[in-house]
Amino acid sequence: MTLPRDYGGQTCALSRSMEIVGERWTLLIVRDAFYGVRRFGEFAAHLSVPRAVLTDRLATLTGAGVLERRPDTGRREVYVLTDKGLALWPAVRALSEWGDLFYPSAGGPRRVHLHAADDAPVGDDGRCSGCGAEVPVGDLVVAPGPGLAPAGPDADPVTAALGRPHRLLTPLLPRHSPREVVER
Amino acid sequence: MTLPRDYGGQTCALSRSMEIVGERWTLLIVRDAFYGVRRFGEFAAHLSVPRAVLTDRLATLTGAGVLERRPDTGRREVYVLTDKGLALWPAVRALSEWGDLFYPSAGGPRRVHLHAADDAPVGDDGRCSGCGAEVPVGDLVVAPGPGLAPAGPDADPVTAALGRPHRLLTPLLPRHSPREVVER
Numbered sequence: 001m002t003l004p005r006d007y008g009g010q011t012c013a014l015s016r017s018m019e020i021v022g023e024r025w026t027l028l029i030v031r032d033a034f035y036g037v038r039r040f041g042e043f044a045a046h047l048s049v050p051r052a053v054l055t056d057r058l059a060t061l062t063g064a065g066v067l068e069r070r071p072d073t074g075r076r077e078v079y080v081l082t083d084k085g086l087a088l089w090p091a092v093r094a095l096s097e098w099g100d101l102f103y104p105s106a107g108g109p110r111r112v113h114l115h116a117a118d119d120a121p122v123g124d125d126g127r128c129s130g131c132g133a134e135v136p137v138g139d140l141v142v143a144p145g146p147g148l149a150p151a152g153p154d155a156d157p158v159t160a161a162l163g164r165p166h167r168l169l170t171p172l173l174p175r176h177s178p179r180e181v182v183e184r
Numbered sequence: 185m186t187l188p189r190d191y192g193g194q195t196c197a198l199s200r201s202m203e204i205v206g207e208r209w210t211l212l213i214v215r216d217a218f219y220g221v222r223r224f225g226e227f228a229a230h231l232s233v234p235r236a237v238l239t240d241r242l243a244t245l246t247g248a249g250v251l252e253r254r255p256d257t258g259r260r261e262v263y264v265l266t267d268k269g270l271a272l273w274p275a276v277r278a279l280s281e282w283g284d285l286f287y288p289s290a291g292g293p294r295r296v297h298l299h300a301a302d303d304a305p306v307g308d309d310g311r312c313s314g315c316g317a318e319v320p321v322g323d324l325v326v327a328p329g330p331g332l333a334p335a336g337p338d339a340d341p342v343t344a345a346l347g348r349p350h351r352l353l354t355p356l357l358p359r360h361s362p363r364e365v366v367e368r
Contacts, residue, residue, distance in 0.1 A: 012283070012287070012289065012294055013280045013281070013282075013283035013284040013287065013293075013294060013295070014211065014212060014215055014276065014279055014280045014283055015212060015283070016283040016286075016287035017279040017280065017282050017283035017287075018208065018211060018212065018279070021279070022206070022208050022211070023208070024202065024206050024207070027198065027202060027206070028198060028199060028202065031198055084286055087282055087285060087286070088282060090274075090278040090281070090282075091275060091278035091279045091282060092198065093278075094274040094275035094277075094278045095198055095201040095202070095205070095275045096197045096198045096201065097197075097274070098201050098271055098272060098274075098275060099196070099197035099198055099199070099200040099201035100197040101271060102200075102268055102271070103196070103197065103200035103201075105196065109197075110196055110197060111197070
């Protein structure tokens, strides 16, 4: 079911957004793409999303121009955020902050964002607490926070890799992860 | 289907948020609540949402503490944002801005936000272009933008009322709207 297209001008902007990213899982896929997750099998293993649902959501996101397919090794493809997808970062950040605020982990935030230039924490306003600069998403490093439970020995490759600081938008996993057992 | 609760620490914040606001219609209901929509019939008429779905979403939002029920006239109740609900404004704003940017109306933005204190436009960063202040949501006035199509004669009461500037969080409609024909 899609939202009405002739939906009352004042509500169109949000309803159009929700047509694209309002399906369950979709924003989690986009968030993973910001983290550098790129392959079908990586999304599937990390999000524990049914593969048919993941296929549907990736088709929606590529069809809407939020993600684009690029050739990987062999027959494989990777999914990479477009400029339109990158523009979703404020929404992903705002919803993540709301979740952290109202559904906190005992130890504190599960993830913190650092400014790649000086390793200083970046606040909810997107500014570096060190140099004061407004930090573009590509200059953010996502690092484990005090509330993050250590990844278990059977953690999927994405969860394991995110146990270390990682610069957003850079590929999270090597081209052939030994743990990547669910490649399409 | 809810997202896994033991979902990998780094993804919990967003996944918890999406458990609450990730269902279709939910953020549109929250957005309407920011506009001052309060009654079941108002949400139903404005969003053209099936009443059973609206009942389910309002139960989710009140159960999660995003909205609270307050007595209205007679047997009626109104739904009002809690502090937890008010904290969703940055997410609602970010998703609305993304929709305006990538699914624009011909004439420009459908809605603009003004600072109630000086009527100056408020930018995407939430700051008043006049006085420079960071404007709390309760001091925002939502006003028709150049891209807003005029409400037709058969527009629902909410659409009609939003054809005029309106201060967020204040009740949009009088207690007994003559147009409110779908009250529960």
